[in-house]
Amino acid sequence: MNRKTKRILLRTVTYILCIIIAAFALLPFLWGLSTSLKDNVEVYSLNPTLIPKNITFENYKAVFHDTSMMHYFRNSVVIALVSTLVTIFVSLFAAYGFSRYRFPGRAPLLTSILFIRVLPRVCLLVPFYVILANMRLVNTIPGLVLVYLIVGMPLTVWLLKGYIDAIPIEVEEAAFVDGCGPLKSLFLVVVPMVAPALAAVGMFAFILAWNEFLFPLLLASDESSRTLSVGLAFYIDETGIQWGQMMAASILMSLPAICVFSYAQKYIIKGMSEGAVKG
Amino acid sequence: MYALKKKGLRHATKREKRSWLFGILFILPSVAALACMVVYPLILTFLYSVNKVLLPNFDLEFVGASNFMKALGSSQFPTVLKNTLIWTFGSLFLRFVLGFICAMMMETGFRGKTVFRVLTLLPWVMPSIVASNLWRWIYNVDNGILNYVLKQINPSLAINWLGNPSTALVSVIMAYVWTGFPYIMLMLVAGLQGIPKEYTEAAQIDGANSVQVFWHVTLPQLKSFIMILTILEIISGFNSFDLIFTMTGGGPGVSTEILGLNIYRTAFQNYDFGTASAIGVILLLIVLVAFLFYAPSNKKKQA
């Protein structure tokens, strides 16, 4: 009897917490969604309602018809995908190398990865601009990918390294005995076991490239390479904020990320059931 | 590699000679990127911190430690530091608490789990330029949705969230927690996945209740994970500024003025790259010193 009531209690508490947190996460979003469906005059109404009095899709239409926005969208998609893949691979190799091998300069190098995060952004803006200009990568996709790689590395390398550290060397030894080289061992043994962290790192890299504002503003200010996050800033001008269109564009912009994440989440949660540690 | 050596496998010697090389090969892409992009800003930051930087050609005039004095000696500095600490640690704590609760909930099964998972990721997905303006509007005293709702309940609850020095910082922290907790939750979920089920099961068999399992099994396993996240988030907290800049600009007065904002103003509004770099150097030194403490304890664990 006691255990049963305990479980019911636990369940109820879980549900209540769930609802509160979900509401906290969702409500501002809902407000944004509601705003995107309102016309200019109703947006500022003094009796705001969650469900608009006159639902209008003119904001969404305006965004779709805006060829520049579609162009920025495509840029953002390409940059985010490329950046995610590049970051995952480079960070995985780096994390594996730092974790499994000892070589001179290991500790200083590992710590120096962190510096890019410690240095204030403003100390990076002009030097980055100069470096990219010298490499002729200003206003290009590879240029931004490089910047996102560097900015993301402190988290991605350190996180993956921590995860790989926790995997006992015995697991790989079995593979070595079978004649696997380090690369094979990495991909066939280690990767399945770090899948959750890898997926998390991938999502982080994706969001970084998707939402970042200051770097693309400065380093990819050309119309042809502009990203969606910068494009959103165009809805704010000196006459005020065009809420309706900005929210419509922002919600449309969030959809791909949400899809990607719902998919990637499965890897995070399921990952551990395969390739479990033996013994 | 040392483990292999101990076991005396014959593959070990050949491997050792190559291991060095392999290690370098694996880290080569990342180190190349670092060499490209990090060395130059680092050198410049150190250089500018001890010079007066004259634009537009970045001519230098040696001034020794006077940039550092300017940065640390301003009358605002204690308040800025205090606000930064509250901002950093306050938001970190709240994000971890929320993140943990959500991560644990993700693990348990209940109906609506998938919906919950997607919902909790929404705040992270919103671009910060939209999120900061949206929250600013929500907190708006006269036509924001929050006060509108509160007025229906009790008019005295509808206060000037962003305009009152005593509530401004907390209000912005809540917005920051909203945008940041999904990310912490995600990392924690990834970390929780790395804990073998056998450990928790063994503890439960031994009679531990869920709290004890959490405290004695889950947390210790996550320790290194949490440490990494904490360090990175503390560093972020010291440098972040765009949310606060949009919502209050550091006001009213200096009640929400934080270090990141200060650095930004120094560089791009006062055009004082020397002092901004000096602050950057101070932050670097703090991190380096912190590592001198962290690294030895880490080495112990590994051996």
Added chain:
Amino acid sequence: MKNKWRKLVALSLGICMLASLSACGKSDSEEPKPQEAAGEETPAEGSETGADSKEITTVTLWLGSWWDGEVDWLCKQFAEDNPGYELKIELQPIANYQDNATSAILGGQGPDVLALDTLFLPSMMSQGLLLPLDDFMAEAGFTADMFTKCVYDAGTNEGKQYALPYRFTCSALYYNKTMFDNAQIPYPDGRMELDEFYDICEKLTTDGKYGYGIAASKNDLGNTMTSFAPFLWGAGGDFLTEDLSAGAMTTPEALAGLHAWCDLYNDGLVPEGCINYAITADLFPLAMNGEIAMLPMGDSNIVKIDEFAQQNNFEWGVTLHPGYARAAGWSVTIPSSCKQVEAAEVFIKWFLQPEIISQNNTVLPGVIAAQDMGKWADPIYDIYIEQAEYAIHTPNTPAWSQIQLIVVEELQNALSKAATVEEAAENMNKRIDELLK
């Protein structure tokens, strides 16, 4: 299972390679023609400056994002009127505009011609980021009296001229006629004295409505100056002494100005949130809802009112703002990183012709002759042209951005009652003097 991972790895590598290939392809040239690209045929100009295969020199211009309706005709007309030249306009959002421009100039990749708000001028001029235009003016036959004086003066530093106005946008006083009718007050007519203004605000503040709105936000310092400066100057005070060497906020006139502005908030004649508000983002919506009876308003917002007036049933008018408006406008400048100064000058000479600048439908020209041509001959703009006579620009000192910050911080202290108005003024002076030492 191993196969599954192998496949995944192969797939990812494949995607990666494909993506980078396509990315390289995209970054070079060939994109769909967004409106902003130079109107002509050649798509191969890419993003590098001056890709002139024929003998065409491309002039790169940075403008604010609200110009997007004008880009096409500007490019076309410029190429027609100036054979051998081509215009490439890169629109930038107002968010972080100054940092964007500064980084570009310092990184050596700035545009050939840069449009700047008067707010950005003091610091950029004093840091040597802009080139002096005096020689160009002499050669092109431009003189100071061709431009709106207050905006022109904002571009002068130590006797040299660095910026030429193409737009001026000082704020006049918008008022809600219906609210005046309800309170049975005659409509305001011309510049009011500050105490008269206070009385009117008081009469209009009833039933949860407010007479006026002030902006004291710290994230938009220029905006706050637009709100505060008219009162300071209207009372006869100023931020700094005549020789710009010390603060002047504790003079009786300055204190009167401070009180005129702060009392509006402390006596509840403006909305409670004003301590964190910006004019266009926060106060304009409230005014459009009939919550605020009077507001400083620039020409770009004036044209948006009718939509709201019809829906919310009110009538409105514009008159001169009490005190002196803050000189606001945008000017063309040549950054110090420009590598084609001659081409930049060709553009500026062309752009500032009254026939050309008056053709735009977006911004009120700062060239005086253009102000009664085309759309701008509309009577509604007369009040703005008149307001320009009662407009002053903020002090042209290199430390202005820091001084501005100090003033706004202390103003907020006075509004939040963390300090009295007198204490705030004392602190302002003290900190400004220390800065200028």
